[in-house]
Amino acid sequence: MTIPSTEPAPKGAVSQEWEMFVERGKIREFATAMQSDNPDYAGADAIVPPTFLITAAQWAPPGVRLTLGFERKRLLHGEQEYIFHGALPTAGDRLLARERVVDRFEKPGKKGGLMRFAVIATEFHSPEGELIAEARGTFIETAAKEGAK
Amino acid sequence: MTTTAPLVVGAQAEPRQFGPLTTQMFVRYSGASGDLNPMHYDDVLARAAGNPSVFSQGMHQSALLATFATDWLGARNVRRFGVRFREQVWPGDILTCTGEITGIDTAPDGTKVATVALTCTRQTGGIAISGTAEFGVTDA
Numbered sequence: 001m002t003i004p005s006t007e008p009a010p011k012g013a014v015s016q017e018w019e020m021f022v023e024r025g026k027i028r029e030f031a032t033a034m035q036s037d038n039p040d041y042a043g044a045d046a047i048v049p050p051t052f053l054i055t056a057a058q059w060a061p062p063g064v065r066l067t068l069g070f071e072r073k074r075l076l077h078g079e080q081e082y083i084f085h086g087a088l089p090t091a092g093d094r095l096l097a098r099e100r101v102v103d104r105f106e107k108p109g110k111k112g113g114l115m116r117f118a119v120i121a122t123e124f125h126s127p128e129g130e131l132i133a134e135a136r137g138t139f140i141e142t143a144a145k146e147g148a149k
Numbered sequence: 150m151t152t153t154a155p156l157v158v159g160a161q162a163e164p165r166q167f168g169p170l171t172t173q174m175f176v177r178y179s180g181a182s183g184d185l186n187p188m189h190y191d192d193v194l195a196r197a198a199g200n201p202s203v204f205s206q207g208m209h210q211s212a213l214l215a216t217f218a219t220d221w222l223g224a225r226n227v228r229r230f231g232v233r234f235r236e237q238v239w240p241g242d243i244l245t246c247t248g249e250i251t252g253i254d255t256a257p258d259g260t261k262v263a264t265v266a267l268t269c270t271r272q273t274g275g276i277a278i279s280g281t282a283e284f285g286v287t288d289a
Contacts, residue, residue, distance in 0.1 A: 026181075033174070033181035034212035035167060040224035050215040050230035050282070054208055058183040077207060081231030088225060136231075 008069025015066045015099040020059040020124070022048060024091035030055065047088040051080070053135045056097045056122060066099045068118055070141035078117075079138040085131055095124045095132060102136065109143025116141040156263055156286050160250045162221040167213045168243035168272075170205060175240075178209040205238035210278050214269045217246035222284040228262060232280035236271065243272040253286070261286050 009015075024044065030052050031041035040047050057065070068075075089095060102119040109115045122135040175189045184206055187194045195203045211232045219227060238244065252264040267280040 030181040030212070033178040033209070034216045035174075036216040036220070038216070038220060038224050040219075047225060049212065049224070050219065050227050051208060051212050054182050054184070077234055079231065079233045080208065080211065081229065083229045084227060088227070 006067060009066040009101050011101050011104045013066060013101045016064045017096050017098045018060045018064050020056045020095045020097050022089045022091055022093040022095065026055060027052065027091055044091060046091045048090070050082050053082060053089070053122070053124065053133060054080075056095075056124070056135070059097070066101060066120065068120070068139060070116065070118070070139060071144075074142045074144065076140040076142060077137065078140045079136075081136040083134040083136070085133065089124070089132060094127055096127065097122055097124050099123075111143065113143030113145075115143050156222075156250060156253065158250055158253060162217070162248040164245050164247045165217050165220075166243055166245050169241050170238065170244070172203055172240050175203060175205050175209060178206055178212065182206070182208060182212075184208065202240060204240075205242070207232070207234040207278060210238055210244065210269050211280070213244060214246050214267055214278060214280055218248060218265065218267055218282055218284075221248060222263065222265070222282075222286070226284040226286065227282065228285060229283040230280065231282065232267075232278045234278055236275045236277050238271060238277045242277075244277060245270045245272075251281075256285075 024046050027041055027046045027048060030049060034049060041049055100121045100123060102121045104118050107115045118139045120137050120139065123131060124133040126132055172190060179185055179189055188198065189203055189206050192203050214232065215230060246269050248265050248267045250263050251266050254262050256262050263284050263286045265282050267282060268276060269278045270276050
């Protein structure tokens, strides 16, 4: 079941799928930004650098991705992880991406209130349905200040 | 730079420095990643939000740490790469990346996998990001 994008997505929710094309020029641009001259990130058979899949968001049409429901001013990116299940995505590959809410939980804030956590995985499949890679982000909504709305 | 040191538990990579970082580097990463949060390139907005200036994206530092790690253990060998964001990074900062092999295990498919601890430290001594990664290794 896909979740309407305006509602905060609960644990287990899965987004609609979107296409991502792994482009040689984008890999080159990304490698330049990460100050890498590694030849593996160049040429027709360039592979993706470990954090390159962050660019998948640029391929998502409006309204496809899950809604976290956290207040933007209190939102922190706590952790980010990339897992590769085989050969790395390579220039020319077409991937199918979808988001999944892996976990949601809360902890008391150090100064009162509640901190809310969400672990969101973006799963990348080949057109044949094979799981190629996963990106896992842990997002934190810090506790609201006393008396603040 | 690829190390020629043997891949054993406790082996450390030659540290690598990045910087002094410039706003242009943040802008370049914004374009490459598609993260257009203005806190990383618009000084007026960054100051209005209470920051002393624009600051680097955590994922920018992650990408630099990934450059360090993949130059060390091979870009094609990476199986997992994870980071935890800890301290903000500012224009002028010099980052030092370090890495150490913390484990070498045999995966279910019979290949050897090295687990590494990674750190990206500011010139102040504060840790900007810490991370762990796994790389397939041919011989350990």
